[in-house]
Amino acid sequence: MTLTRGLRRILYALAALAVVIAAVIIGAPHAARALTIHYLSTQGVTATIDAVDVNLFTGRIEYRNARGETDAGDGFEIGRLAVSIDYPPLLSKRISLSRFALEEATIDIRRTADNNLRVAGVPVTGGGSSDGGGGWGFALHRLTVDGLALHYRQPEIGDQPAIDREIVFDQSGARDLVTWQTDNTVSVDADMTVGEGRIGLEGRVVPFGDELSAQFEIETNALRLELLSPVARRGGLKTFTGRLDAEQRVDLRYRADSGLDMDVEGEAEWRDSRLALGDGVxxxxxxxxxxxxxxxxxxxxxxxxxSIETDGRLDTADLDLQAGGSSGLEADSAHWQGSTRTTLTADGIRAGLDGTLSGQNMSLTSGSDTRLHADRFDSRGTTRIDIATAEGAPGRITTDSALDATGLDIRGPAGFSLRQPQAHWQGTSTTTFAAAGPRIETDGRLTAGESTLSASGGTRFESPGFEWQGTTATTLAAEATTVDSDGRLQAEALTLAVGDSLTIDGTNLDWQGTTHTVADGAATRIETDGTLSSADFAFRVPESGDFTADTLEWHGDFSLDMAALTARRARGRVIASEARTSIAGADLAITSQRIVFNGEYAEQPAGDTLRLSVDGDVDGHEFAVMNTAIDAAWVSMLQGYAKHLSIDGLDDIALESLETSGLRLLGDTNTDVAVLEAVTGTARRFRLTDLRHYRLADLDIADADIHLRRDGGGMGVISEFFGGGASDATGGTNGDSEGGADSDPGSTFALDHLGVSGPRIQFHDVSVTPDVALNGANINFVLENLDTGQTDNRAEYRLALDVGAYGHLDSRGEVSPMGRGGLDMEADAWLRSLALPPLSGYMNAALGRRIAGGVADGTLSIDATNGELDGNLDTTLANFRLADDGGQATEIAFGINMDTALALVRGQDDLINFETAILGDVSNPYFSIRNLVREAILAGLRTALTSDYSPVGLLNRAKNAMMDLTRSLASRPVIFVSGKHYVQSEDRLYLARLAQAMREDTSIELTVTGHAVPGDRDGMALFHGEEVDVQNALDLRELARLRGEAVRDYLAARNVNPDRITTREPVVERSEAARPRATFTISGN
Known part of the structure; x- marks a missing residue:
């Protein structure tokens, strides 16, 4: 068959095409391998490929057993690499892979010292055109990876250590990656192994839109956190180590105009983890x-x-957080449940927490000497943490929470420490960590158990439990710790001690006010202003004394400076009950059932000692100054008010005035009786200088009862107070002072005016048998211008006193107790109607006899010059009888016994008159009961022998009898000394005869009228002014009344029934010629 030329050309062309196609199909694998090796060679990688399979019709390319290595030793090994290519139109500018598979491969990834990245030995550079590769697109429908090992290495760069990691991907892949679809969702499934750790990831990613988003679940097992170091470095981390087991769900979104948002939810467990930031956190x-x-x-x-926000639960063990070495937090274990928000700013990190935090053995430190530790810690509330990254910038922690802590122990600079086995806090706090030291500010309520606080200088605060509500600010600086507070503190009990120099104790303590405390290495200073109440309060200063009170209230400011000397200052008002102040080294204590002090008190350094100063008023109830040696009161009062007490050191103590009621002086030790008891007492202008010189302007004691007691040891309780009885009666005279003229004069006392008035005085002497008991009434004693420091000073005194039922004593004179040569004095005394039987004890002690009856009247005039006595006692005894002692006879003189002598001297008027001298010196007067009785009997004998039993005496008695028959007993008045109301000796015989007549005839009744005259005004100058005025007119009337009562009492003392004696209204006469007198009217038979 013959072919046409055109057909043959077609056949030739087809044959040529077939040859070309065959050549391409046959040569494609070889070309692909050559091109790949050539490309790798140009990148410095020496590569080999065992086999390449290319199927152009299906678009499949497969490399097997490919290897490559650079001179630096990094490269790759690939067991199998398969790519399936789709063939979209070329004009579409799209590359589409249906499948990409990589199996059994090892790829090195290396970052060089110059920060260049090489993958499989091939350099990877940044950049590229902004048009995304000229508009080309890429699609991968399925990616599978199995047995892929990525080996990442990085040398040490700067302060970053070297990194050498290997990550293995098994059975991992991705699906549906399309770059030109902005809403394309890529499914990802990865299983990675890093050393002994594993990461599993499954999820979806939208990578190519304006918003990059991803949702996936990730699971890690035994993952070492070091593999995240490259990422962590980019986030500012220096160190990120540990092991992680986690199951997390991650939702990630990123937009260039808004940033990165990521939510992570799930569980994670870290083991032996450590994180370090570049700023030292x-x-x-x-x-x-x-x-x-x-x-x-x-x-x-x-x-x-x-920002990073969390909401969940975190449990840690052996937690250790440090901030640049300046502060840190450690805990054996910690539990957190709640939410947090952390903000990452350019100048620091800010974190907020809301939830519950508990831990055991937690310790917070700041600097080298500030530490807070708790055996257990539970907190519920919000916390804000600010950590500054700039050098010297302060960090801050702010809380609003309820907190319970046990085993709390806080230590700070300057010896500061606080220990509380248990504490509960509710309120806010702000802790600032500055370079000078942390500052802690709080506002809330703190309830604590047994607490102990210590500071410099041996300062110690102890309490079994207390509650505080208010604000505090504490600064723990290196040079000092400062604490300021404003709030209320209630404590079961409290002890504040400053070494061995000061201790303050109290129970049921309640304080409200402000305090400012500064403690450094040398001293601790505390200043307060507020109110304090306490029970069982005690303020003890071993070198000075103690102050205790059952209850105490304080209103005012107080400061305490505890250094080498513990200085203190207070200004305000203190109210205490059952208060007691004792003086160190002295048998002295001051007690008060209730005392109020309003003023200032201070003890401030003066050289090497503290100087005491006080300025204020004192009001006390049941106040007493105790002699602790005998447990009795020097002075006590039911109520006392001291105005303007001023103490300027112990060498200058002054008091403007003291008003008392229920006054008692020298309290007895075994009875309820004091030496002096008075309704009121007033002292004015007191001053004590040098603890030796006392001065008092006025002392008035009204409605006083005086109790004197004498026993074998001396003057009873007075002897106990003053260390013994009176001076030895047989002691030396005043001229033998051991110290001579230049000896220390001792303490001095100056008293401008003393007035004592009262209804009663009692004297009880148990040193004799029978006891001597004398009662006095209507005391009126005045002492003027006493000054024991002035040797020539002569003080004036005046005394008026009723003795017994009808007796009376008046005395006046001058005394100089500190005369140059001894005691100087001039004194006169007048005694009327003193009942003698109560004095039987003295008679018995002197002569062995007792007094059955009798009354004494007399006058005493005594002078003392340089201690030498020169006095005279003129006495009249009426109705004097000795008790029948079973025929006992007491010899007096000349063989005459006392009974015989009394029978001889006692005449019809039953009077015994005698005088006796008082000689010797003040320490050993020549005077005794025996001498007094002997003088009385001998005087009576002389009177009887020379008068009554002599012819002259008989004639005289007969004359008097005749005269008595011719005039009435009542016709003669009793004449008184001007201004006085005592009976003179010349009228005693007359009144004795009147008493005898009234005893013999009980039908006689007597009316007595007292008279006062203008001439009495001179004598009345004893107590009032000399001019006769309205006041003196009243005094004259009172004097007339007393004269009538004096006569009545004189007769009643001589066994006349006082009901038979009537006193009329007193008469004040105006005639200058009238005599001071008392007149009588007799009625009856």
């Missing part, structure tokens, strides 16, 4: 378990700081 934990959700907002395009 580190976190480490032996174990950390997390369950919850994490939301991250990072890479914000608008410049806003990134």
């Amino acid at each position: 580190t976190a480490a934990s032996r174990q950390a378990d997390w369950s919850g959700r994490v939301t991250m907002r990072l890479m914000r395009a608008d410049g806003e700081p990134g």
Whole structure:
């Protein structure tokens, strides 16, 4: 068959095409291998490929056993690489792969020291055209990877250590990757092995839209966190180590105009983890378990700081958080449940927490000497943490929570420490960590168990339990610890001690106010302003004394400076009940059932000692100054008010005035009786200088009862107070002072005016048998211008006193107790109607006899010059009788016994008159009961022998009898000394005869009228002014009344029934010639 030329040409062309196609099919694998090897060679990779299979019709290319290596030693080994290519039209500018498979391959990834990246030995450079490869697209419908090992290496770069990691992908893949579809969703499934760890990932990714998003689940087993170091470096981490087991669901979204948003939810377990930031912040934990959700907002395009939010539960063991070495937090275990928000700013990290936090053996440190430790810690509330990255910038922790802590131990600079086995806190706190030291500010309520606080200088605060509500600010600086507070503190009990120099104790303590405390290495200073109440309060200063009170209330400000000397200052008002102040080294204590002090008190350094100063007023109830040696009161009062007490050191103590009621002086030790008891007492202008010189302007004691007691040891309780009885009666005279003229004069006392008035005085002497008991009434004693420091000073005194039922004593004179040569004095005394039987004890002690009856009247005039006595006692005894002692006879003189002598001297008027001298010196007067009785009897004998039993005496008695028959007993008045109301000796005989007549005739009744005259005004100058005025007119009337009562009492003392004696209204006469007198009217038979 013959072919046409055209047909042959066609056949030739087809044959040529077939040859070409055959050549291409046969040579394609060889060309692909050659081109690949050539390309790798140009990149510095020496490669070999065992086999290449190319199927142009199906678009399948497969490499088997390909290997490559660079001179640096990195490269690749691929067991099988298969690619299936679709053939879209060329004009579409799209490359589409239906499948990409990589099996049993090892690829090296190396970052060089110049930060260049090489993958499989081939350099990877950034950049590229902005048109995305000229508009070409890429699609991969299925990617499978099995047995792929990626080996990443990086040398040490800067402060980053070298990295050598290998990641193996098994049975991993992706589907439906299409770059020209912006909403294309790529499915990802990966199983990676890193060393002993494993990462499993499954999810979906939308990679090519304006928003990159991904949702996947990730599971890790025993993953070493070091593999994340390259990523961590980009996030500012220096170290990220540990092992991670986790099951997480991740939702990630990224837009260039808004940043990266990522939500992670699930569980994670870290083991032996450690994280370190470039700014020195580190976190480490032996174990950390997390369950919850994490939301991250990072890479914000608008410049806003990134944030990380969490909501879940975290448990850690052996937690260690450090911030640049300046502060840190450690805990054996910690549990957190709640939400957090962390903001990453350019100048630091800010974190907010809301939930519950608990831990065991937690320690918070700041600097080298500030530490807070708790055995157990539970917190519920919100916390804000600010960590500054700039050098020197402060960090801050702010809380609003409820907190319970056990085993709390806080240590700070300058020896500060606080220990509380148990504490509960509810409120807010702000802790600022600055270079100078941390500052802690709080506002809330703190309830604590047993607490101990210590500071410099041996300062110690102890309490078994307290509650605080208010604000505090504590600064723990290297040079000092400062604490400021404003609130209320209530404590079961409290002890504040400053070494061995000061201790303050109290129970049921309640404080409300402000405090400012500064403690450094040398001292602790405390300043307060507020109110304090306490029970069982005690303020003890061993070198000065103690102050205790059952209850105490304080209103004012107080400061305490505890250094080498513990200075203190207070200004305000203190109210105390059952208060007691004792003086160190002295048998002295001051007690008060209730005391109020309003003023200032201070003890401030003056050289090497503290100087005491006080300025204020004192009001006391049941106040007493105690002699602790005998447990009795020097002075006590039911109520006392001291105005303007001023103490300027112990060498200058002054008091403007003291007003008392229920006054008692020298309280007895075994009875309820004091030496002096008075309704009121007033002292004015007191001053004590040098603890030796006392001065008092006025002392008035009204409505006083005086109790004097004498026993074998001396003057009873007075002897106990003053260390013994009176001076030895046989002691030396005043001229033998051991010290001579230049000896220390001792303490001095100056008293401008003393007035004592009262209804009663009692004297009880148990040193004799029978006891001597004398009662006095209507005391009126005045002492003027006493000054024991002035040797020539002569003080004036005046005394008026009723003695017994009808007796009376008046005395006046001058005394100089500190005369140059001894005691100087001039004194006169007048005694009327003193009952003698109560004095039987003295008679018995002197002569062995007792007094059955009798009354004494007399006058005493005594002078003392340089201690030498010169006195005279003129006495009249009426109705004097001795008790019948069973025939006992007492010899007096000349063989005459006492009974015989009394029978001789006692006449019809039953009077015994005598005088006796008082000689010797003040320490040994020549005077005794025996001498007094002897003088009385001998005087009576002389009178009887020379008068009554002599012819002259008989004639005289007969004359008197005749005269008595011719005039009435009542016709004669009793004459008194001007201004006085005592009976003179010349009238005693007359009144004795009147008493005798009234005893013999009981029908006689007597009316007595007292008279006062203008001439009495001179004598009345004893107590009032000399001019006769309205006041003196009243005094004259009172004097007249007393004269009538004096006569009545004189007769009643001589066994006349006082009911038979009537006193009329007193009469004040105006005639200058009238005599001071008392007149009588007799009625009856």
